[in-house]
Amino acid sequence: MDVVFLGTSAGVPTRKRNVTAAAIKKQSGKAWYLVDCGEGTQHRVMQTPLSLHRLDAVLITHVHGDHCYGLPGLLASASMSGRRHALTIIAPAAIRDYLDAIQATTGLHLTFPLEFVAVEAVNARLSLPDFSVEPVKLSHGVASYGFVFHERGVESQLDTERLDALGVPRGPAWGRLHRGEDVTLDDGTQVRSDEVLLPSRPARKVVIGGDNDAPSRLEAACLGASLLVHEATYTEDVVERLGSDNQHSTAAAVATFAQAMALPNLILTHFSPRYHDKRGVVPNIGDVEREARNHYRNTLYLARDLETYRLSRDGQVSRLERP
Amino acid sequence: MDVVFLGTSAGVPTRKRNVTAAAIKKQSGKAWYLVDCGEGTQHRVMQTPLSLHRLDAVLITHVHGDHCYGLPGLLASASMSGRRHALTIIAPAAIRDYLDAIQATTGLHLTFPLEFVAVEAVNARLSLPDFSVEPVKLSHGVASYGFVFHERGVESQLDTERLDALGVPRGPAWGRLHRGEDVTLDDGTQVRSDEVLLPSRPARKVVIGGDNDAPSRLEAACLGASLLVHEATYTEDVVERLGSDNQHSTAAAVATFAQAMALPNLILTHFSPRYHDKRGVVPNIGDVEREARNHYRNTLYLARDLETYRLSRDGQVSRLERP
Numbered sequence: 331m332d333v334v335f336l337g338t339s340a341g342v343p344t345r346k347r348n349v350t351a352a353a354i355k356k357q358s359g360k361a362w363y364l365v366d367c368g369e370g371t372q373h374r375v376m377q378t379p380l381s382l383h384r385l386d387a388v389l390i391t392h393v394h395g396d397h398c399y400g401l402p403g404l405l406a407s408a409s410m411s412g413r414r415h416a417l418t419i420i421a422p423a424a425i426r427d428y429l430d431a432i433q434a435t436t437g438l439h440l441t442f443p444l445e446f447v448a449v450e451a452v453n454a455r456l457s458l459p460d461f462s463v464e465p466v467k468l469s470h471g472v473a474s475y476g477f478v479f480h481e482r483g484v485e486s487q488l489d490t491e492r493l494d495a496l497g498v499p500r501g502p503a504w505g506r507l508h509r510g511e512d513v514t515l516d517d518g519t520q521v522r523s524d525e526v527l528l529p530s531r532p533a534r535k536v537v538i539g540g541d542n543d544a545p546s547r548l549e550a551a552c553l554g555a556s557l558l559v560h561e562a563t564y565t566e567d568v569v570e571r572l573g574s575d576n577q578h579s580t581a582a583a584v585a586t587f588a589q590a591m592a593l594p595n596l597i598l599t600h601f602s603p604r605y606h607d608k609r610g611v612v613p614n615i616g617d618v619e620r621e622a623r624n625h626y627r628n629t630l631y632l633a634r635d636l637e638t639y640r641l642s643r644d645g646q647v648s649r650l651e652r653p
Numbered sequence: 654m655d656v657v658f659l660g661t662s663a664g665v666p667t668r669k670r671n672v673t674a675a676a677i678k679k680q681s682g683k684a685w686y687l688v689d690c691g692e693g694t695q696h697r698v699m700q701t702p703l704s705l706h707r708l709d710a711v712l713i714t715h716v717h718g719d720h721c722y723g724l725p726g727l728l729a730s731a732s733m734s735g736r737r738h739a740l741t742i743i744a745p746a747a748i749r750d751y752l753d754a755i756q757a758t759t760g761l762h763l764t765f766p767l768e769f770v771a772v773e774a775v776n777a778r779l780s781l782p783d784f785s786v787e788p789v790k791l792s793h794g795v796a797s798y799g800f801v802f803h804e805r806g807v808e809s810q811l812d813t814e815r816l817d818a819l820g821v822p823r824g825p826a827w828g829r830l831h832r833g834e835d836v837t838l839d840d841g842t843q844v845r846s847d848e849v850l851l852p853s854r855p856a857r858k859v860v861i862g863g864d865n866d867a868p869s870r871l872e873a874a875c876l877g878a879s880l881l882v883h884e885a886t887y888t889e890d891v892v893e894r895l896g897s898d899n900q901h902s903t904a905a906a907v908a909t910f911a912q913a914m915a916l917p918n919l920i921l922t923h924f925s926p927r928y929h930d931k932r933g934v935v936p937n938i939g940d941v942e943r944e945a946r947n948h949y950r951n952t953l954y955l956a957r958d959l960e961t962y963r964l965s966r967d968g969q970v971s972r973l974e975r976p
Contacts, residue, residue, distance in 0.1 A: 342730045343696055349726075369726035370693045373666055393759050395729045403672075403692035403722045407665045424758060431754035435747060436716050437795060472760060 331481060331534055331641045332357055332650075333559060335633040336374040337366075338599045340563045340578070341396050346607050347635050348374055349396035350600055352538060352559065354479055356460050357640065360384040363458065365477060365538050366391055371400035372407050377636055382408040387458050390421035391540020392474035393428060401425075402432045409441040416443040420456060420463065422473040423448040449475050457482070466551045468542035471577045476539035478551045486527040493526050534641060541600070543577045545587035552591045556645045559633075560584045561600035565621045568604070568613065581618045585625035595647035596626055599633040607634075654804060654857055654964045655680055655973075656882060658956040659697040660689075661922045663886045663901070664719050669930050670958050671697055672719035673923055675861060675882065677802055679783050680963065683707040686781065688800060688861050689714055694723035695730050700959055705731040710781050713744035714863025715797035716751060724748075725755045732764040739766040743779065743786065745796040746771040772798050780805070789874045791865035794900045799862035801874045809850040816849050857964060864923070866900045868910035875914045879968045882956075883907045884923035888944045891927070891936065904941045908948035918970035919949055922956040930957075 332355050337348035349368030353375075355361060361384050364371070375382065382404065390398050398421075408417070419425065426446050432438055447456060449465040450473070456463045464478040488508050498504065498521055503513045510523045537551050539560040552558055562585075563578035581598060588596040598618065605615045619632050629647055631639065638650040655678050660671035672691025676698075678684060684707050687694070698705065705727065713721050721744075731740070742748065749769050755761055770779060772788040773796065779786045787801040811831050821827065821844055826836045833846045860874050862883040875881055885908075886901035904921060911919040921941065928938045942955050952970050954962065961973040 342733050343699070345699055348696070369723065370696050373671070373693050373696070376666070376668055395725055395759055395761055398759065399722075399726045399729075400692065402718055406718045406722075410665050428755070428758040431758050432751070435751040435754050436718055436721065438718055 331355070331479075331536060332638050333536070333538075333557075333597070333641070334362075334378060334380070334638045335599060335635055336364075336371050336378070337368050338601060338633045338635055339396075340561070340600045340602050342603055343368075343370060344603045344607075347601070347603070349399075351397075351400065352599070352633075353378070353380055354461070354536065354538065355380075356481075356483075359460070361386045361460055363461065363479075364388045366397040366540070367400040367404055368396045369399040369403075372404040374635065375404075382411060383413055385417065386460070387418040387420060387463075389463070389477050390419070390425045391468075391476065392422060392470060392472050393424040394472065394541065397540070398425060398428065401429065402436070402438060405429075405440055405444075406438055409439070413442045416445050418445045418447065418458065420447045420449060420452075420465070420477075422475060423450055424473065455480065464551070466537075466548060468540055468547050469544035469577075470541045474540040474542060476537060476542065476548055476551065478555070479536045479538065481533040481535070484529040484531060484533045487530045489526050489528045496521055496526070498526070531643060534643070534645070536641065541578060543579055545579055545584050548587075549591065552588075552593055555593060557595040557597065557639075557641055557647055558584075558588055558591075558593050559597045559599060560588075562598040562618055562622065562632075563600055563602050565605075565613070565617050567617075568602070581621040582625055585622040585630070588628070589626045593628065594645055595629045595631075595641070596622070597631045597633050597639060597647070598622060601632070654678070654802075654859060655961050656859070656861075656880075656920070656964070657685075657701060657703070657961045658922060658958055659687075659694050659701075660691050661924060661956045661958055662719075663884070663923045663925050665926055666691075666693060667926045667930075670924070670926070672722075674723065675922070675956075676701070676703055677784075677859065677861065678703075679804075682783070684709045684783055686784065686802075687711045689720040689863070690723040690727055691719045692722040692726075695727040697958065698727075705734060706736055708740065709783070710741040710743060710786075712786070712800050713742070713748045714791075714799065715745060715793060715795050716747040717795065717864065720863070721748060721751065724752065725759070725761060728752075728763055728767075729761055732762070736765045739768050741768045741770065741781065743770045743772060743775075743788070743800075745798065746773055747796065778803065787874070789860075789871060791863055791870050792867035792900075793864045797863040797865060799860060799865065799871055799874060801878070802859045802861065804856040804858070807852040807854060807856045810853045812849050812851045819844055819849070821849070854966060857966070857968070859964065864901060866902055868902055868907050871910075872914065875911075875916055878916060880918040880920065880962075880964055880970055881907075881911055881914075881916050882920045882922060883911075885921040885941055885945065885955075886923055886925050888928075888936070888940050891925070904944040905948050908945040908953070911951070912949045916951065917968055918952045918954075918964070919945070920954045920956050920962060920970070921945060924955075 339347035659674035662670035
C-alpha cells in the first residue's frame with residue numbers, strides 16, 4: 331500500500347508545501363483514493379503518475395477550506411478530460427452542501443455522477459474496490475473525521491484441512507478453487523471457492539486522520555493498525571504562546587499517543603507554515619521532528635509534498651526515492 | 654503600467670500554465686489589482702513580489718470555475734496573514750452569490766470586509782486608487798465582462814497661459830500650485846491648484862477582456878487604448894472541427910479585430926490546453942501565434958505564466974526579463 335502526499339501545509343500553502351491532500355492506493359494497479367483536496371491538489375496530481383480517470387473515491391475529513399477548496403476544480407478538470415463513470419465522495423454532510431452551492435452558483439456541470447456518502451450516517455465499513463473504509467469522528471471546531479483503510483483482496487491460500495474434510499481430491503479441482511472458481515465433485519457435491527480459502531496474512535490497516543485536537547479519538551481505530559498518518563500542526567512551545575484552544579494537535583501529543591498504542595509507523599503532516607523547511611531558519615520543521623522523536627521510538631516520518639511512502643506486506647514503512 | 658500573467662490556460666491547468674489570472678499595477682509602488690482568480694492563483698502570487706496585503710481590488714470577468722475557483726483560498730490566505738483593511742471586489746453579481754455560498758457552507762470567516770461592486774449596476778467609471786475602471790459586457794455563455802483600466806495620477810505641468818491670465822506672479826506660488834497646493838494672492842484672490850494644472854501626457858488605457866466570442870463588443874473600449882489583453886482559446890482549424898458554438902474567440906478573430914482598431918499592442922492569453930508549449934508537438938502554441946500574426950501587424954505577444962509586460966509612458970509594450 332502506498333500513501334502519496336500531495337499537500338502537507340496547514341491553513342495556507344507555502345512555496346514548498348501545498349495545503350492538505352494525500353492519495354492512498356494499492357502498490358500495484360492504477361486505482362487510487364484521495365483523502366482531502368485543498369486548493370491546488372489537481373496541480374499536484376499532475377506532478378505524479380496518478381490519473382483523474384482512475385480516481386475511485388474522494389474522502390474529505392472536514393469542510394475547512396485548506397482541505398476542500400480544490401475539490402470543485404478537480405471535479406471540473408475530470409469532467410473536461412472526459413470522465414463518465416461515477417465518483418464516490420465520502421465526507422461530512424457539510425461537503426455536500428458546499429458542492430451543491432458551487433454547482434448552483436457557478437454553473438459547474440459534471441459529465442459523471444457523484445455518489446455522495448455522508449459520513450455521519452455511516453455505521454458499517456464502506457466497501458470500495460481496494461479497501462473497506464471506516465470513518466472515525468474526531469475533535470475539531472467543525473465535524474472532522476479520520477478514515478481507517480482496511481486492505482481488501484489479501485492473497486489467499488487453500489484451507490487444506492477443510493478440503494480434505496470436504497473430500498475434494500488433490501489435483502485440478504484444488505487449482506480451480508484457489509483461482510476463485512466453484513467446483514462440482516464427481517458425487518455432485520458443490521464446493522464454493524470462498525469456503526476453502528484462507529487469507530495468507532492479516533489485512534493491512536492504515537489510519538489517516540483529519541484535523542483533530544484529541545488523538546485518543548483514534549484509539550480503537552489504531553488497534554492493530556500498521557500506520558497512522560496524523561496532523562501535527564504545532565510544537566508545544568508555540569501552543570504555550572498561542573493558547574491551547576487551537577483545535578489542533580502538537581507533535582508531542584500525537585507521538586505520545588502513537589507510542590502508547592505501540593504503533594509501528596507514524597507519519598506526521600499538516601504543519602503550520604511558521605515552521606521553515608530551510609535549515610537554520612527558526613522555527614524549523616526540525617523542531618517538530620525532534621519533539622515527536624522525544625515521545626515516539628518506532629518508525630517516524632515527517633511528510634513532504636510529493637513523497638510516496640510504501641507499507642510493505644510485513645508492515646514496514648519506507649519512503650520511496652523519487653523516480 | 655505592468656501586467657503580470659499569473660495563469661494563461663483555458664479550462665484546466667497544464668504543467669506550465671495555470672488557469673486564468675492576471676495582475677495589473679503601476680510600474681512604481683506595490684499596490685496591485687487582480688483580474689480573475691482561477692484555482693492556484695495564490696500559489697502563483699507567491700512566485701512574484703506581489704503581496705496580498707497590497708492587493709487593492711479583485712476584478713472577476715465571469716463565474717466559470719477557471720476564472721474564480723481560486724478566490725476563496727486567496728481570501729482565506731489574506732485573512733490568515735492578518736489583512737484587516739477592506740478589499741474591493743468588482744464582478745458579475747453571480748460572484749457575490751458564489752462567495753456568499755462558500756462563506757455559508759465552509760465557515761470561511763474573513764478578517765477584513767469585502768466591498769462588492771456588481772458590474773451589472775455600474776454605469777460610470779469606478780475610481781480605484783491607481784486606475785479608474787469601466788466594465789464592458791462581452792458575449793459568452795454566462796454574463797462575462799471586460800475591464801478598461803484608465804491610468805490615474807498622470808504627471809501634470811503648469812498651464813502657464815492660465816497662470817498669467819489669473820495674474821499669478823512667477824516664483825514660489827507657481828511651485829506650490831505645481832505641488833498641488835492652493836494659494837492666495839496678495840490681492841486676496843484664491844487660486845486652486847487643479848485649475849492651473851494640465852496633464853503632461855494622455856492617460857494610458859489598457860483593456861483586459863474576459864471570455865468572449867465577439868471581440869467587437871470591445872470596439873468603443875479599445876478606441877485610444879494602448880493595449881488589449883484578450884483570450885484566444887482556439888485556432889480556426891480547431892473550431893472547424895469542434896463547431897463554432899464554443900463561446901470563445903480564435904486567434905484570427907481577435908487579431909483581425911485588433912488590426913481593424915489599429916491597436917498598437919495585443920497580448921493573447923487563455924489558450925486551450927490542447928496547444929502544446931513544447932516545440933514540435935502538435936497542435937502547438939506556435940500555431941496560435943502564426944494565426945494571429947497573419948492578421949495583425951503591430952506588437953503581438955502570447956502570454957506565458959509569470960511573465961511581466963510593461964507598457965511605457967509612450968505606449969510601447971515590452972516583456973521584462975525575469976529577475
